[in-house]
Amino acid sequence: MSTKNRVVSASIVKPSSSRWELFILLAGVIGLLAATGSYVLKYGQEGSTQELQSWQVSSFSDLSEADQAIYSALYTAQEDIGWIQYEIGPWPNITDLEEYLVPPFVKDISWANTGSVQWDYRDVVQEGEMQGYTLYHGNMGTAENQSAYIVVIGHLHAGNTMSNHNTIWIHENPEQDMPVTSKTQSLVLEGWMNVVPYSGRDELERLKGTGL
Amino acid sequence: MLKKGFLPTLVLVSLSLLPLSACARLNIGVTLHPYYSFVANIVQDRADIQPLIDSGYNPHGYSPQPADIKRAFELDVVVVNGIGHDEWAFEILQAAGRGDDLPKIYANNAVALMPVSGNDQSVNAHTFISTTAAIAQVYEIAKGLGALDPENEDFYRSNARKYAKHLRSIKAEYMPDIAALDSTNFKAATMHGAYGYLMQEFGLQISAVVEPRHGVEPTARQLAGTIDEINATGVTVLFAEQYFASKLADTIEDETGVKIYSFSHISDGDYSAEHFEVDMRRNIEELRRALEFSASLNSSEEADS
Numbered sequence: 001m002s003t004k005n006r007v008v009s010a011s012i013v014k015p016s017s018s019r020w021e022l023f024i025l026l027a028g029v030i031g032l033l034a035a036t037g038s039y040v041l042k043y044g045q046e047g048s049t050q051e052l053q054s055w056q057v058s059s060f061s062d063l064s065e066a067d068q069a070i071y072s073a074l075y076t077a078q079e080d081i082g083w084i085q086y087e088i089g090p091w092p093n094i095t096d097l098e099e100y101l102v103p104p105f106v107k108d109i110s111w112a113n114t115g116s117v118q119w120d121y122r123d124v125v126q127e128g129e130m131q132g133y134t135l136y137h138g139n140m141g142t143a144e145n146q147s148a149y150i151v152v153i154g155h156l157h158a159g160n161t162m163s164n165h166n167t168i169w170i171h172e173n174p175e176q177d178m179p180v181t182s183k184t185q186s187l188v189l190e191g192w193m194n195v196v197p198y199s200g201r202d203e204l205e206r207l208k209g210t211g212l
Numbered sequence: 213m214l215k216k217g218f219l220p221t222l223v224l225v226s227l228s229l230l231p232l233s234a235c236a237r238l239n240i241g242v243t244l245h246p247y248y249s250f251v252a253n254i255v256q257d258r259a260d261i262q263p264l265i266d267s268g269y270n271p272h273g274y275s276p277q278p279a280d281i282k283r284a285f286e287l288d289v290v291v292v293n294g295i296g297h298d299e300w301a302f303e304i305l306q307a308a309g310r311g312d313d314l315p316k317i318y319a320n321n322a323v324a325l326m327p328v329s330g331n332d333q334s335v336n337a338h339t340f341i342s343t344t345a346a347i348a349q350v351y352e353i354a355k356g357l358g359a360l361d362p363e364n365e366d367f368y369r370s371n372a373r374k375y376a377k378h379l380r381s382i383k384a385e386y387m388p389d390i391a392a393l394d395s396t397n398f399k400a401a402t403m404h405g406a407y408g409y410l411m412q413e414f415g416l417q418i419s420a421v422v423e424p425r426h427g428v429e430p431t432a433r434q435l436a437g438t439i440d441e442i443n444a445t446g447v448t449v450l451f452a453e454q455y456f457a458s459k460l461a462d463t464i465e466d467e468t469g470v471k472i473y474s475f476s477h478i479s480d481g482d483y484s485a486e487h488f489e490v491d492m493r494r495n496i497e498e499l500r501r502a503l504e505f506s507a508s509l510n511s512s513e514e515a516d517s
Binding site for chain 2: 059060061065066068069071072073075076079080083087100101102103106108109110111112113114197198199200201202203204207
């Protein structure tokens with residue numbers, strides 16, 4: 001068979017939709033990146049993202065292990081203190097709180113493992129004024145990186161059962177004495193740091209972005 | 213003269229105008245076993261409690277079922293963890309069209325959260341495996357229910373207080389025995405990152421958590437890293453899961469020589485008022501046994517030296 005008359009033709013055959021496929025691929029990648037970015041913005045930052053003043057620390061990220069354990073107990077104890085006061089009349093002293101088994105005041109293994117902090121209290125009813133406060137103070141703890149602590153229970157009215165605001169403070173010196181006053185400015189000047197809780201409410205707002 | 217049937221009609225109309233608290237018991241939805249126990253102890257016989265899901269399901273990564281959606285229609289309020297342990301509940305409520313209108317009590321609103329042990333960023337959602345954080349939630353739930361049912365508000369608050377005292381007394385029962393044990397060298401790891409709150413309230417720490425993230429098993433590489441960490445830090449005790457069996461615990465025991473104990477996640481079995489305290493007793497007893505073992509190692513070392 002002769003090959004003289006055979007016509008050989010060759011051409012490059014491109015996939016008919018190469019540009020289209022590339023476009024889809026790029027769009028997919030961009031979409032994926034956008035979705036990932038959106039997710040990371042919403043959920044990517046785990047944990048506390050609180051804005052703090054120079055005289056504040058976060059309960060979530062700034063406390064030593066002993067301080068965090070004591071703070072968690074104090075945070076719940078604030079509620080107990082109000083209840084016990086409602087039951088017994090005066091604001092409970094340290095002996096009362098021990099009898100009611102309220103940590104961190106009760107001297108059990110947890111108390112021993114978190115530095116055996118010594119607690120005392122002062123109940124202040126300001127004569128002639130509408131406000132008073134009860135202050136619980138803990139110091140002389142022996143755990144690693146231990147602080148001193150105060151809980152300020154603000155009374156709605158002097159000596160009243162109602163409490164309008166409570167705050168918890170720590171001091172880097174574990175031997176720090178009880179402050180003379182509960183006023184914020186004085187506490188800050190003495191080196192006390194207000195502990196800001198990271199509560200379920202904060203986490204919920206971070207996750208769902210809603211005020212509840 | 214009144215027409216026949218007028219009086220019954222008048223009574224019915226009057227009843228329909230009364231607030232919910234005066235004429236109906238609350239039907240309270242709960243997402244997790246501990247919340248059933250908390251609510252049962254708060255409301256006692258004055259309200260109904262409806263778990264959103266049947267018992268026997270693992271609450272980690274639960275997929276809503278049609279029956280769950282039906283139940284959600286009938287609720288007056290739901291008590292939720294809300295910080296990552298019952299996200300499926302929101303799917304159920306959304307599917308039932310109750311996502312917006314159903315009042316929700318976020319039990320953790322008044323709990324100071326802590327990170328997962330060994331992970332300084334991720335929030336530990338297991339606040340219900342602890343006495344102190346549980347009590348904070350009991351108070352929060354009682355307040356929320358009292359606001360919805362003012363007629364029983366004092367009753368709920370009083371019961372919350374009694375229940376809190378009872379839970380503290382359970383913990384106190386074990387304290388003398390635990391205090392007698394030398395916990396100086398107690399070093400523990402857990403399979404699941406759920407037990408930080410429980411250990412924290414005994415002033416103890418967790419040295420390592422096997423799961424890299426909540427409900428996620430480690431890869432071979434991550435497991436090897438954890439085994440190295442356990443060996444390097446001198447961990448002698450590993451707390452596995454009572455309900456969620458895993459061969460990983462056996463592997464780690466073989467590779468490190470740790471002694472295995474198990475904690476309850478308090479999320480299995482029948483829903484009951486006593487479930488929380490029964491499982492918490494068991495957890496504290498298991499912790500006591502682990503501390504006893506650790507103390508015995510200290511005694512052996514002292515005898516050898």
